Amino acid sequence: MVRQEIVKLIKEAAKKAGFSALAAVHIDYPEDEKHGDYATNFALQTAKTIRLTPKAIANNLRSHILNLEPALFEKIEIADPGFLNFFISKQYLYKQVGEILRQKEFFGKLKTGQGKKISIESVSANPTGQLHIGNGRNAFSGDVLSNVLEKAGYKVVREYFVNDAKNSKQIIELGKTALGKGETYKTVRIVSLLEKNKITGQTESEAGWQLAQIIQNNNKDFLEKKLKVKFDKWVSEEEAIYQQNKINKMLDWLKKNNLVYEKEGALWIKTSQFGDDKDWVVVRETGEPTYLLSDIAYHKDKFDRGFDKVIDIWGADHQAHVSKIKAASKMLGFKGSLDILVLQLVTLRGGEKMSKRLGNVITLEELVDEIGLDVARWFYLQKSLNTHTEIDLDLAKEQSEKNPVYYVQYAHARICSILSKSGKSPAFAKASAGKENLKLLNQPAELALIKQLIRLPETVEDTARDYQVQRLPQYATDLATSFHQFYRDCQVLSDDKNLSKARLALVLATKIILKNTLSLMGISATEKM
RNA sequence: GCGCCCGUAGCUCAAUUGGACAGAGCGCUUGGCUUCGAACCAAGAGGUUGCAGGUCCGAGUCCUGCCGGGCGCACCA
Numbered sequence: 290m291v292r293q294e295i296v297k298l299i300k301e302a303a304k305k306a307g308f309s310a311l312a313a314v315h316i317d318y319p320e321d322e323k324h325g326d327y328a329t330n331f332a333l334q335t336a337k338t339i340r341l342t343p344k345a346i347a348n349n350l351r352s353h354i355l356n357l358e359p360a361l362f363e364k365i366e367i368a369d370p371g372f373l374n375f376f377i378s379k380q381y382l383y384k385q386v387g388e389i390l391r392q393k394e395f396f397g398k399l400k401t402g403q404g405k406k407i408s409i410e411s412v413s414a415n416p417t418g419q420l421h422i423g424n425g426r427n428a429f430s431g432d433v434l435s436n437v438l439e440k441a442g443y444k445v446v447r448e449y450f451v452n453d454a455k456n457s458k459q460i461i462e463l464g465k466t467a468l469g470k471g472e473t474y475k476t477v478r479i480v481s482l483l484e485k486n487k488i489t490g491q492t493e494s495e496a497g498w499q500l501a502q503i504i505q506n507n508n509k510d511f512l513e514k515k516l517k518v519k520f521d522k523w524v525s526e527e528e529a530i531y532q533q534n535k536i537n538k539m540l541d542w543l544k545k546n547n548l549v550y551e552k553e554g555a556l557w558i559k560t561s562q563f564g565d566d567k568d569w570v571v572v573r574e575t576g577e578p579t580y581l582l583s584d585i586a587y588h589k590d591k592f593d594r595g596f597d598k599v600i601d602i603w604g605a606d607h608q609a610h611v612s613k614i615k616a617a618s619k620m621l622g623f624k625g626s627l628d629i630l631v632l633q634l635v636t637l638r639g640g641e642k643m644s645k646r647l648g649n650v651i652t653l654e655e656l657v658d659e660i661g662l663d664v665a666r667w668f669y670l671q672k673s674l675n676t677h678t679e680i681d682l683d684l685a686k687e688q689s690e691k692n693p694v695y696y697v698q699y700a701h702a703r704i705c706s707i708l709s710k711s712g713k714s715p716a717f718a719k720a721s722a723g724k725e726n727l728k729l730l731n732q733p734a735e736l737a738l739i740k741q742l743i744r745l746p747e748t749v750e751d752t753a754r755d756y757q758v759q760r761l762p763q764y765a766t767d768l769a770t771s772f773h774q775f776y777r778d779c780q781v782l783s784d785d786k787n788l789s790k791a792r793l794a795l796v797l798a799t800k801i802i803l804k805n806t807l808s809l810m811g812i813s814a815t816e817k818m
Numbered sequence: 819g820c821g822c823c824c825g826u827a828g829c830u831c832a833a834u835u836g837g838a839c840a841g842a843g844c845g846c847u848u849g850g851c852u853u854c855g856a857a858c859c860a861a862g863a864g865g866u867u868g869c870a871g872g873u874c875c876g877a878g879u880c881c882u883g884c885c886g887g888g889c890g891c892a893c894c895a
Contacts (some may be wrong), residue, residue: 318834320841330837333875343875370875372838415895452895459895555893566821566891573893580895605889608822625828633823634888638830671843672831675823677888681830684844690857699857707854708837753835763832766842773858782854818857 290399290746292316292327294361295375299331302353308346311347317745325366325374326740332371345372382739383727389798397745397805401753402442408591409435411602412512413450416501417463417474420508421652422680423604425516426632428653429669429811431602432518433758436809441753444733446596448522450587453501455494455527456577464490464497478652482507503725511654516662517811529590530583533652539586540572548620558582563616584610585617592623600756601629605677630756632674639682650699660685663812666693670810671762693766697807697814700769704800705816711793726791734771734778735795741771742802749809765806772799 296314312334319328332347354365360362363376389396410670411431414424435445453460466479467488479500486503490496512518540556545547547560549571556572558581571582580725590600599618603610611629618627620669637651657665664685671693672678684691690699730736748764753758781792804814 315837316834317837319838320833321838324838328838330876333837336875368838370838378848413895417895457895501837520838553893555895570893577893579893605823607895608890609892610890610895611822631822631889636888668830676831677824679830681844687844688857691844692857695857696843699855703855703858706821710854741856747834755835757834759832760834761841770842776860780854818855 290750291361291377291381291743292747293750294358295327295329298354298358298361299329299350299373301357302350303335305353306346306349308335308341312338319374321395324368324372326377327375329373329375332367332373336371347371347373350400350526372692377740379728379731380737382736382743383730385743386727386730386739386795386798389491389801390794394805394808396801397423397440397749399441399746399750399753401750402438402444405443405597406446406595407438407443407598407600408446408448408594408596409438409600409602410448410450410591413452413603414508414519415452415459416508417459417504418476418504419478422637422653422656423632423635425653425656426455426635426663426669426674427602427604428512428516429666430517430630430632432516433670433761433810434600434602434752434756436811437749437752437758437761440749440809442773443598443753446522447520448524448591449520450584451501451505451523451525452580453498453505453525453527454531454580454583454785455498456531457526457580460497460501461493462497463500464493464495467496467500468493478507479504494650515657524587524590526583526587530586534585535586535590536578537580539589540578542616543571543620546561556584558617560613560616563619565612565616569613581610581613584614585621588614588617588623588627589621592618592621592625594796597625599625599627601630603625603629604629605633607631618621628756630674633677635669636677636679637682638679656680664692664694666810666812667762670758673692673757673759693762693810695818697762697765697769697803698813698818700772701800701807702801702816702818703776704796704803706773707796708793708800711782711789726787729788729791730795732779733774734775735792738771738775738799741768742798745802745805748806761806761810765803765810768803768806769798772803775799 295316299314312331313332315329317328319325332343332350335346336343344367350373351365352368355362360370361378361381363378365376366374368374409431411427412420412424414420415507420428431447435447439445462471462473466474467483470493482503483500488499490499509523543558549556550559553568554574557568558571559568561568569581570579572578588599601614603698608631611631615627637656660682668680668685689695730739744764748760752760781789781796783789808812
C-alpha cells in the first residue's frame with residue numbers, strides 16, 4: 290500500500306532528522322492534482338512543537354525521504370504553508386498493476402487486523418414481526434462492515450441476538466395474539482404464518498415462544514436468501530441465556546461484587562458508578578429479570594469468548610441503552626474495546642402508494658421487492674450512519690442512467706464487453722502483460738486510473754478504522770468515473786498490438802478492483818445490462 | 819427539562835476526522851454516437867456550510883451561546 294509506505298518513510302525521515310514521535314502522520318488525497326497524489330501536513334504539525342519553520346522541516350524531511358526511497362516518487366514538492374506533496378512514480382504504478390493482476394480478488398487484503406477477533410452484532414430485531422426499513426440499515430451496514438473488517442485482516446463473527454425469552458412481555462403478548470386473545474401483533478403476515486403453522490402451546494408464554502420461532506425463521510430466511518446477509522451465530526435469549534442459567538450466574542456475580550442493591554422492592558444495578566447518569570432495574574418487583582440483565586449476560590458471554598473488539602449496531606431507539614452496556618462492560622472489566630454504533634432513522638420519500646394494509650409501516654421486504662437488492666444496498670450504504678436519512682424511492686426505482694448504482698455496474702459491463710471483444714481470455718491478457726507493455730501506459734487518463742485502483746486497500750483500511758461505510762459507494766463511483774474517462778481518451782483495442790495488450794491489462798486490473806469493491810458492498814458486478 | 823444525532827446547492831447526500839479552490843447524483847441549460855456499449859463523456863448555472871461569537875497559520879469539522887428538526891429519557895425489548 291503506497292500510503293502506508295509514505296507514512297513509514299516520513300517516520301523514518303523524521304527520526305533521522307531528529308524530530309521523531311512529535312506528531313501523528315496523516316496523509317491526505319489532495320483535491321487539486323497540482324498538489325500531488327498524496328499530501329501530508331506533518332511538517333506543519335511538527336512546527337508546533339519545535340523551533341523550526343514548517344518549510345524548513347519539510348525540506349529536511351524531503352531530502353531524507355528521497356534518500357531512503359528514490360524510486361517511489363517522481364517528485365516531492367513543498368507548498369505553502371508547509372505541506373509535503375508526493376507525486377508517485379510511473380514505475381511504481383506499473384508495478385502495482387502487475388500486483389493487481391497477480392493477486393486478483395486478494396488485492397486489498399490487509400494485515401492491519403493481525404487476525405484479531407471481532408464480534409459484530411447487528412439487526413437483532415424482535416421476533417414479533419417482519420423487518421422494517423430501519424432494520425435494513427443495520428443489516429446492510431453490519432454485513433458490509435464485516436466484509437471490510439475481514440478484508441482488513443480481522444477474524445469476524447457476525448451475531449444476531451434473538452429476544453425470545455419466554456417470560457418477556459412481548460412474547461406473552463405475542464402468545465395472546467397466537468391464541469386469539471389479543472391483537473397487538475396481528476398483521477397480515479402473522480395471520481398467514483398462523484394459518485400455515487400449528488401452535489400447540491397452551492400457555493400464552495409457550496404459544497408466544499413457538500410463534501416467535503416461526504417468525505424468526507421467516508426473518509432469518511429473508512435475511513439470508515433475499516438480502517444475502519448471513520450470520521455466523523444466532524443467539525437465542527431463551528436458550529442461551531435463560532435455559533443455560535447465565536441470567537442467574539450474572540446476577541450472582543453482580544451481587545457478589547456488590548454492584549446491585551434493593552430499592553422499592555426491585556433490584557437495581559449501580560451503572561451510575563460506571564459513567565451512566567443513573568441506576569437501572571435488573572430484577573423487577575415480581576422477581577422477573579429485565580432485558581437489561583439478559584443483555585448484560587449476553588455481553589459477558591461475548592467478552593468471555595475472547596474478542597479483542599465487540600461491535601454492537603443498534604437502531605436510534607436504543608440510544609438510551611448505550612450508556613448502560615458501556616457501564617456494564619466496565620463493571621465486567623472487559624479488556625478489549627466495545628464500540629456501539631447507533632444508526633439514525635430511515636424514512637422513505639415517495640412510498641405512500643407502496644404500503645399494503647399494514648398501516649403506515651412499509652416492510653423491508655416490500656422495499657427490496659420494489660427496488661431490487663443492488664439498488665437497496667447502494668441507497669442504504671451511501672449515507673453516513675449517524676444522519677437521519679430519507680430514501681428517494683422514485684430515484685431508486687429508476688432503472689436508468691439516473692440511478693447511481695447503474696453508473697458503476699455499467700463500467701463493469703463495459704469492461705466485460707471489451708474483454709470479450711478482445712477475443713482473448715482474461716488469462717491471456719494477464720500473460721501478455723509484461724513490464725515493457727505496461728510502460729506504454731502514459732496517457733493522463735491511464736495514469737489517473739491506476740492511481741485510483743491502488744486506493745482500494747487504503748479505502749479498506751480507512752473504513753475498518755472508522756466504520757464509515759459510505760466511503761465504499763463513493764470510491765466505487767470515483768473508480769467508475771476514472772474508467773469512463775480512460776475509455777473516452779484511450780482506444781483499448783487497436784492495430785497497435787503492444788499498446789492493446791497494455792491497455793487490456795489495465796482494463797482487466799480495473800475489472801478486478803471494481804468487482805472487489807462491489808462484492809464488499811454485496812452488490813453484483815453485472816457483465817451485461 | 820436532560821441526553822444522543824442532525825442542519826452543507828432546488829432535492830438526496832459526501833467532504834479522508836483541523837487542511838489547499840466545500841464535492842457527487844438527481845433536477846436545470848448546452849455540446850458530443852458510421853470506430854471497443856451514449857445506462858457514457860464534456861461544458862455551464864446553482865453556496866455567507868442554520869445564526870452569532872471564539873480558538874488556530876488554516877474551521878463545514880473544535881469550543882460557547884442561540885434557532886430549527888429527529889430520536890431517546892420504563893420495574894418494554
